[in-house]
Amino acid sequence: MEGAHLVDVDVHEDALEDGEAEQEDGQQHRLPRKSADEGEDDQEERGRRKDESEHPVGLDRGAAENVEADKEELHDDAEEEEDRQPVEEHSRLRHAGILPPMAVVTQREFGLFIDGETVEPASGEVRELTEPATGAPLAKAAMAGEADVDRAVEAARAALEGPWGKTPPNERSRLLHALADAIVANRKELTELETRNVGKAVSSVKGEVAVSAENFRWYASAIASIAGRTTPIGGSILAYTLKEPVGVAAQIVPWNYPIMMAAWKLAPALAAGCTVVLKPDPATPLTVLRVAELAAEVGIPAGVVNIVPGDGPTTGSYLVQHPGVDKVAFTGSTATGSEIMRLCAEPVKRLSLELGGKSPNLVFADANLADAVPSSVYAIYYAAGQSCDARSRVLVERPLYDEFVNSFSETAAEMKVGDPLDAETQMGSLISQAHRDKVHGLVETGRKEGAEVITGGEPTDGDGAFYPPTVLAGVENRMAVAQEEIFGPVVTVIPFEDEAEAVRIANDVKYGLTATVWTSDPGRGHRLARQIKSGVIGINLPNTAFPGLPFGGYKQSGFGREGSLETIEMYLETKTVFVSTGGKPVNPWGL
Numbered sequence: 001m002e003g004a005h006l007v008d009v010d011v012h013e014d015a016l017e018d019g020e021a022e023q024e025d026g027q028q029h030r031l032p033r034k035s036a037d038e039g040e041d042d043q044e045e046r047g048r049r050k051d052e053s054e055h056p057v058g059l060d061r062g063a064a065e066n067v068e069a070d071k072e073e074l075h076d077d078a079e080e081e082e083d084r085q086p087v088e089e090h091s092r093l094r095h096a097g098i099l100p101p102m103a104v105v106t107q108r109e110f111g112l113f114i115d116g117e118t119v120e121p122a123s124g125e126v127r128e129l130t131e132p133a134t135g136a137p138l139a140k141a142a143m144a145g146e147a148d149v150d151r152a153v154e155a156a157r158a159a160l161e162g163p164w165g166k167t168p169p170n171e172r173s174r175l176l177h178a179l180a181d182a183i184v185a186n187r188k189e190l191t192e193l194e195t196r197n198v199g200k201a202v203s204s205v206k207g208e209v210a211v212s213a214e215n216f217r218w219y220a221s222a223i224a225s226i227a228g229r230t231t232p233i234g235g236s237i238l239a240y241t242l243k244e245p246v247g248v249a250a251q252i253v254p255w256n257y258p259i260m261m262a263a264w265k266l267a268p269a270l271a272a273g274c275t276v277v278l279k280p281d282p283a284t285p286l287t288v289l290r291v292a293e294l295a296a297e298v299g300i301p302a303g304v305v306n307i308v309p310g311d312g313p314t315t316g317s318y319l320v321q322h323p324g325v326d327k328v329a330f331t332g333s334t335a336t337g338s339e340i341m342r343l344c345a346e347p348v349k350r351l352s353l354e355l356g357g358k359s360p361n362l363v364f365a366d367a368n369l370a371d372a373v374p375s376s377v378y379a380i381y382y383a384a385g386q387s388c389d390a391r392s393r394v395l396v397e398r399p400l401y402d403e404f405v406n407s408f409s410e411t412a413a414e415m416k417v418g419d420p421l422d423a424e425t426q427m428g429s430l431i432s433q434a435h436r437d438k439v440h441g442l443v444e445t446g447r448k449e450g451a452e453v454i455t456g457g458e459p460t461d462g463d464g465a466f467y468p469p470t471v472l473a474g475v476e477n478r479m480a481v482a483q484e485e486i487f488g489p490v491v492t493v494i495p496f497e498d499e500a501e502a503v504r505i506a507n508d509v510k511y512g513l514t515a516t517v518w519t520s521d522p523g524r525g526h527r528l529a530r531q532i533k534s535g536v537i538g539i540n541l542p543n544t545a546f547p548g549l550p551f552g553g554y555k556q557s558g559f560g561r562e563g564s565l566e567t568i569e570m571y572l573e574t575k576t577v578f579v580s581t582g583g584k585p586v587n588p589w590g591l
């Protein structure tokens with residue numbers, strides 16, 4: 001999945017300028033429930049943001065050569081930039097007055113998005129969201145209950161049977177392109193909102209926002225692939241197939257890539273002609289709510305995209321079981337996916353599951369270490385290891401083991417960890433203190449099992465949910481740290497004797513999402529691509545996703561594929577039509 005880190009998307013900035021200024025105004029009067037004072041703040045904010053629009057956020061992932069430009073893009077004021085705290089001092093970051101003003105309106109109250117507009121929740125429940133990197137308040141977000149889900153499904157059904165059902169493919173394509181344009185035009189706000197909400201490094205999030213836009217664009221074009229076929233079957237019979245949208249899709253996404261996971265889900269569903277009720281994680285609903293607002297602005301009819309943040313076991317489970325929902329698409333943990341599969345069994349609901357991973361990264365003695373070491377560091381620590389495709393099990397050929405562990409650990413320890421909004425940061429905070437406790441608990445389990453902590457291994461002090469890049473050596477594949485998805489910046493390094501053992505260990509886990517192989521022997525690369533059981537394999541390349549290429553899992557990493565033509569198929573039913581074209585009745589029994 002995740003993918004942005006998965007790809008580098010270079011978009012020419014000058015091609016992205018148009019429309020940003022126009023969008024500035026549009027964003028402000030959509031804020032729900034404002035007081036008079038807040039309105040004045042908005043005017044100031046609007047003025048400031050107009051200035052900032054002269055320094056657009058770049059869309060390529062934060063490669064080293066872009067660092068200087070990135071700094072200018074998000075923080076125009078050089079003095080304020082200096083005020084940002086150095087990495088070691090991130091525990092003192094508390095936004096109140098310390099950090100520079102941001103592009104996004106903070107303290108905003110976000111409603112639900114149902115039937116083309118922002119609405120208050122029937123339950124009246126509104127939660128305070130905080131920034132994981134600082135513990136400071138970020139925004140308030142409404143939570144949907146059962147009555148809200150009913151309303152959203154009803155709106156989705158009405159849109160399916162009404163305007164959206166009548167919208168021809170070329171018009172759907174135009175609207176998806178328009179939504180991609182709107183995301184690009186609002187990339188600065190979306191990037192900062194996501195960065196502050198999730199705590200991930202802005203250099204990563206910029207790529208993820210870019211990939212989200214690209215994803216809508218790719219599906220806007222892929223609509224052209226939706227077609228039935230005619231099949232000659234003899235006699236005077238014309239036989240052909242129709243492709244029809246599966247109906248109302250319930251989509252549930254996790255907190256680790258909120259905008260990108262939503263884009264991965266929304267775009268193929270809309271391309272296929274479905275309508276959607278999407279439930280983001282209750283902690284990270286902000287960017288997807290903004291995307292829904294943008295969808296309405298560009299003309300996607302009311303009811304086509306509905307967003308209902310809420311808790312999984314209550315709101316999520318109710319949505320999955322709703323009789324008005326025809327298909328469920330879920331991304332999240334294997335445990336939750338298994339529960340959702342159970343809920344879908346009795347009503348025989350269409351289902352696709354993108355689940356967890358414990359992906360291997362195989363390093364052979366003939367590998368080019370100048371590539372393999374930094375890329376392997378990236379492959380686990382991107383998004384602080386909170387990626388389904390994190391290559392969290394590094395398998396190293398025995399003669400290279402000690403050298404590799406040392407070099408990898410030194411590189412990991414040099415990473416820039418800290419303030420997510422600093423353009424130079426490579427790893428931000430984890431999603432929450434609670435999640436950090438879980439990650440650390442698993443590291444402690446590893447210690448007890450006999451693993452040696454080479455670097456990291458202790459939570460960082462302070463209000464932010466920071467955890468350092470951690471390397472566990474001396475690990476055996478049977479240990480919990482080698483089998484369980486830690487979902488944090490923790491890697492296990494395991495030795496192997498030969499190719500056969502490398503493949504055996506790589507496959508000796510319940511997951512099968514991604515894998516990477518480092519070798520200078522092309523034959524071995526292709527051989528292992530066939531032998532390793534996972535949905536995606538990289539040979540001498542850490543990336544795992546790109547718009548248009550299937551992403552998904554073997555084994556308990558789920559079923560179905562995202563990001564590709566295969567995904568559109570998951571939102572389509574195929575109907576076979578037989579037509580008699582003969583001159584006389586067929587009358588099979590001669591009655």
Ligand code: NAD
Nearest residue numbers: 001253254280281312313316317332333336354355356388
């Ligand atoms: P999670 O399973 O706890 O939650 C995911 C989503 O499901 C959230 O929106 C949550 O509210 C909802 N949910 C929870 N219980 C539910 C229930 N009973 N019914 C309906 N909805 C419910 O997962 P998480 O911790 O938020 O996300 C991390 C997991 O997601 C990891 O396992 C990771 O590997 C996986 N993931 C997979 C992919 C992929 O493409 N394969 C991508 C990203 C994340």
